[in-house]
């Protein structure tokens with residue numbers, strides 16, 4: 001499994017693209033890829049990301065996972081789809097998320113480009129999943145759980161090439177998230193704050209405790225509030241360095257984890 005941090009930013013960070021991850025691995029039949037979240041600024045970052053092979057940027061992912069329907073997690077879909085359409089894609093694209101994915105996908109695409117949906121050269125297969133029900137994402141076994149966020153948000157556990165990835169989307173981890181993350185190899189958690197108690201969001205402190213409890217081999221903290229990342233980045237890096245986990249990082253865009 002290879003995870004590339006296309007973006008690591010929160011919603012309105014003018015310097016860091018919205019949090020988005022490109023995950024690649026061996027699927028049942030061939031090598032496949034999934035883009036986890038595609039916000040306002042993530043699609044442009046995907047096409048410019050040095051950590052993603054030029055051929056993958058040209059071809060696009062096999063599937064897109066939308067953790068929840070906030071603009072910094074799915075308003076990049078029209079950009080992604082229109083650009084793949086322009087570059088001649090014919091391979092179907094799966095778009096998967098929580099309940100209402102089909103309607104949200106249709107609404108955002110029709111608002112951005114009213115005639116594009118009918119003209120797309122490739123099929124878009126939308127799927128809505130429910131927490132606790134197993135499903136397949138680009139051929140990879142997956143399971144989701146609700147996080148503690150202002151909008152319904154699904155954390156994802158994805159099994160890729162015998163490794164497990166946990167991506168929390170937005171929100172503090174819930175009891176169900178703790179169950180979902182147990183024993184994962186890579187745990188990616190948003191930390192809008194540094195200390196616990198941020199309404200509807202996680203924190204660096206909670207992310208560390210969560211990853212330790214889960215027994216995760218590696219932790220990456222993303223979606224840090226822009227002022228905190230800028231002004232207290234060193235403190236966050238020190239917390240991660242001293243937390244006792246084998247690998248804990250505040251990644252920059254383009255960083256890669258191979259598990």
Ligand SMILES: [Zn+2]
Nearest residue numbers: 011070072170
């Ligand atoms: Zn967000």
Ligand SMILES: [Zn+2]
Nearest residue numbers: 068070149170
């Ligand atoms: Zn959100």
